[in-house]
Amino acid sequence: MASYRCSDGSRLEQKQIDKLIRKAKKIKVQNQFDEFGYNFCEECGISNGTFLDCSHDISVKKCKENGKTEQAFNVGNITIRCRECHQKHDKL
Numbered sequence: 465m466a467s468y469r470c471s472d473g474s475r476l477e478q479k480q481i482d483k484l485i486r487k488a489k490k491i492k493v494q495n496q497f498d499e500f501g502y503n504f505c506e507e508c509g510i511s512n513g514t515f516l517d518c519s520h521d522i523s524v525k526k527c528k529e530n531g532k533t534e535q536a537f538n539v540g541n542i543t544i545r546c547r548e549c550h551q552k553h554d555k556l
């Protein structure tokens with residue numbers, strides 16, 4: 465199975481990365497909820513009637529290519545976005 469490099473030289477398999485990303489997203493959503501009492505899109509502020517995604521600022525693909533795979537599950541690299549803002553972000 466392919467593995468991807470972290471900046472400390474260690475390597476992670478896709479299976480491990482997926483698990484860590486799931487965990488980071490959960491923490492991100494929980495942190496926002498704890499701080500504000502509800503979840504919302506960090507770009508436009510919409511909070512209901514829409515589906516919220518956890519979107520990567522630096523894409524997972526880029527993190528792997530840069531040999532900084534740990535960025536993929538860094539909570540600071542994840543922004544909560546509504547579908548619309550997520551699509552806009554991914555096009556840039």
Ligand SMILES: [Zn+2]
Pocket residue numbers: 505506507508509510545546547548549550
């Ligand atoms: Zn939005």
